[in-house]
Structure formats: C-alpha cells, structure tokens
Amino acid sequence: MNKEVAIFKDIPTLLKGLKLPPPKNPYFQIHRFEDAPDSQLNETAIFRSNTYVMALMTKGEAHYKIGLRDYEMKKGSLYFLGPKHLRYYRREQKWKGYVCIFTNDFTTQSRLPNNYSDYTFYHLDASQKLQLDDEKMFHFQELMETLLNCFETNRTNLCWHYLQVILIEAEALHRKEHESQEERPEALIVIKFNELLERHFYDIVTGKAEEIFSVNDFADKLFVHPNYLSNTLKKLTGETAGQIIKKRVVLEAKSLLLTTGMSVSQTAYSLKFNDTSYFTKFFKGAVGLTPKQYQAQNRA
Incomplete structure (x- = not known):
C-alpha cells in the first residue's frame, strides 16, 4: 500500500493504493473481486478513505478490523465501510464476490436518501456486517450482477437506482437484525x-x-x-x-x-x-x- 497517505481522498487514489486498476468513473466503481485477482492485497496497513464501500463476499475468507471491531468475513458476508471508518484487512483465502465504491457526488435529487450516511450501516457506531444465508446471498448477488452490468454498459442513471435498491434492502435487514439490542x-x-x-x-x-x-x-x-x-x-x-x-x-x-x-x-x-x-x-x-x-x- 502507498505509505504516503493515511486518508485516501477519492476513488482513484483508493484504487491506486490497493493496487487496483483505475476507475471508469471517479465517483462510482463496481467490479468482481475475481476479475482483478493479481491486484488483491493479502494485507493492508490501517487506513481511511473518503468513500463509501459496499461489498458482498460469495467465496473466500478475510479478517477485517473496522474501528475497534473485528469481523471475520466469509461466504455470505455483506459489509459496509464509510468515509470516517479506520480499517484494515487480511485476506485468508482468495475472494469471490463484488465490491462497490462510491461517493456523495454520485447522488442525484430523489425522494430516496441522497446522503449515503443516512443508512445506519454507514454510521460510525453501527455493525458493518450482515451475514446472509444462501437464499439472501443469491438475491443480493443477482442485484450486484445487475448493477455491474449497468456500470459496464455505461447506464449511469440506472446504476444510481439499482444502488439505492440494494442499500434500501440491506438497510431493512440491518434494522431488523439490530433493532432489539438497540432498544436497551x-x-x-x-x-x-x-x-x-x-x-x-x-x-x-x-x-x-x-x-x-x-x-x-x-x-x-x-x-x-x-x-x-x-x-x-x-x-x-x-x-x-x-x-x-x-x-x-x-x-x-x-x-x-x-x-x-x-x-x-x-x-x-x-x-x-x-x-x-x-x-x-x-x-x-x-x-x-x-x-x-x-x-x-x-x-x-
């Protein structure tokens, strides 16, 4: 990882630091983990990035530290990283799945939240991981694949809407999973x-x-x-x-x-x-x- 920065300011510098190809769009990027196998770092230093990340792991294992919390990512892990999250990861097995990276500049006017920090899983205090069963994982995998297809065919407006669909569905699962403990x-x-x-x-x-x-x-x-x-x-x-x-x-x-x-x-x-x-x-x-x-x- 580039040792010159502690906070990656945008998507291009983040991808460069993680040894990934440059983005097609400076405000939005999605790719399959397995499409860039040679650029997957086995381990990173501790860093921040002024971006939002949503990732779905369909195969593989990794240890993540997000803030002071430790997470074991594996098949079915849907996880989220916000701009202020201090993070680190160590890859245990080769990954398959999807990673989507975006910024607030990717938003447009809508009745839906136009600030991604409105979603609870991007809050600094929230759990950043949802562990999905096979049925839910395949459902989110289909949504991610559709989003990827829109991105690769330069249908930017559709990308924004499919991104909102995924975030809203994930938000509903996140609230359901954590609502009981948050009431105490x-x-x-x-x-x-x-x-x-x-x-x-x-x-x-x-x-x-x-x-x-x-x-x-x-x-x-x-x-x-x-x-x-x-x-x-x-x-x-x-x-x-x-x-x-x-x-x-x-x-x-x-x-x-x-x-x-x-x-x-x-x-x-x-x-x-x-x-x-x-x-x-x-x-x-x-x-x-x-x-x-x-x-x-x-x-x-």
Whole structure:
C-alpha cells in the first residue's frame, strides 16, 4: 500500500493504493473481486478513505478490523465501510464476490436518501456486517450482477437506482437484525459512546480537535456520570472507557506510523502528546515495541 497517505481522498487514489486498476468513473466503481485477482492485497496497513464501500463476499475468507471491531468475513458476508471508518484487512483465502465504491457526488435529487450516511450501516457506531444465508446471498448477488452490468454498459442513471435498491434492502435487514439490542438503554450508551469516539478521533487526525477527550469528557458529552459510563462499557464490552480510549489511541498511532511519512515526534504531536518520550513509553507499553521498532518491523 502507498505509505504516503493515511486518508485516501477519492476513488482513484483508493484504487491506486490497493493496487487496483483505475476507475471508469471517479465517483462510482463496481467490479468482481475475481476479475482483478493479481491486484488483491493479502494485507493492508490501517487506513481511511473518503468513500463509501459496499461489498458482498460469495467465496473466500478475510479478517477485517473496522474501528475497534473485528469481523471475520466469509461466504455470505455483506459489509459496509464509510468515509470516517479506520480499517484494515487480511485476506485468508482468495475472494469471490463484488465490491462497490462510491461517493456523495454520485447522488442525484430523489425522494430516496441522497446522503449515503443516512443508512445506519454507514454510521460510525453501527455493525458493518450482515451475514446472509444462501437464499439472501443469491438475491443480493443477482442485484450486484445487475448493477455491474449497468456500470459496464455505461447506464449511469440506472446504476444510481439499482444502488439505492440494494442499500434500501440491506438497510431493512440491518434494522431488523439490530433493532432489539438497540432498544436497551445500556446498549444505547455503548452505541453513542462508540459514535462519539470515532468522530472524535477523526477530528484529532484532521486537526479539528485540540486534545484527546478524557473519560470525564466523554461522560459529559453523553450526559452521564463517568463511573456509570465505564461500568456500562465494562459490562457490555468487557473493557472500561479508559481501556477503550487507550486502544483507540494505539490504533490511530499504528495507522499514522505506517501510512504517512511522519516521524515519531510528528505522530506524537498529531495525537496531542506534548512529550515524544512519553508517547514512546505509552506505545511500547501497549504494543511491546517502540514506535520506530514497530515501523521497521511492519515496513520490512
């Protein structure tokens, strides 16, 4: 992967970074995984992309990390990635299926949502995966194949409408699968915390935030007591708020160290550490390697 960027700004730069052929359309791209077998990276660095992704795996296996969540993708996995999602994947077996990449510039005026972030599976706090049975997988496979055919025959307007059909059907499945757990008050706290956490770290790396929130800061934003927040997170996720924030700092540091040309001191400064030596100690305590050792080991 291109080590010069941490955030791919558009579809052309994303495809170049993933060693895929350039897109026919700068705002929309769909292809079969198996149509570009030689360009499938076995493993990526941690990165972001200012695009939306929808993918259906009909064969193969992969491990994905999206934010702090781990997903095992396999036959029947329909998954989604939004512009602010920090992500990484490791391919376990060769993939078959479809990947569709698009931006908000691909929208047109309609009664349907014209901002793709309206779909729940593109929310930062949501689960990004639907696991389909064979019947549903074949149904979405037919829809993806139709969308691909429209794209290859330059019927752009039809592409937009078929894309909406797929997203709306996926949205209905996603809401049905997750509605029961989202109704629990404690679960809502976790959802809101995760949403706030992801937005905050996006603001950190884009220079919009001056410091990393403490547990108290997150609790204030969520209008709950810090102890209640940590206890609720511990109960439902197995980790306290402080532990989750620390993991998120480490994940962001790994991304910056591997996908940018930043020095260790620049990385520390970007993550609001005033002391490089403290950042090095913090990173080594979490990873077992100094930042320089981590770079050397993973860039080899």
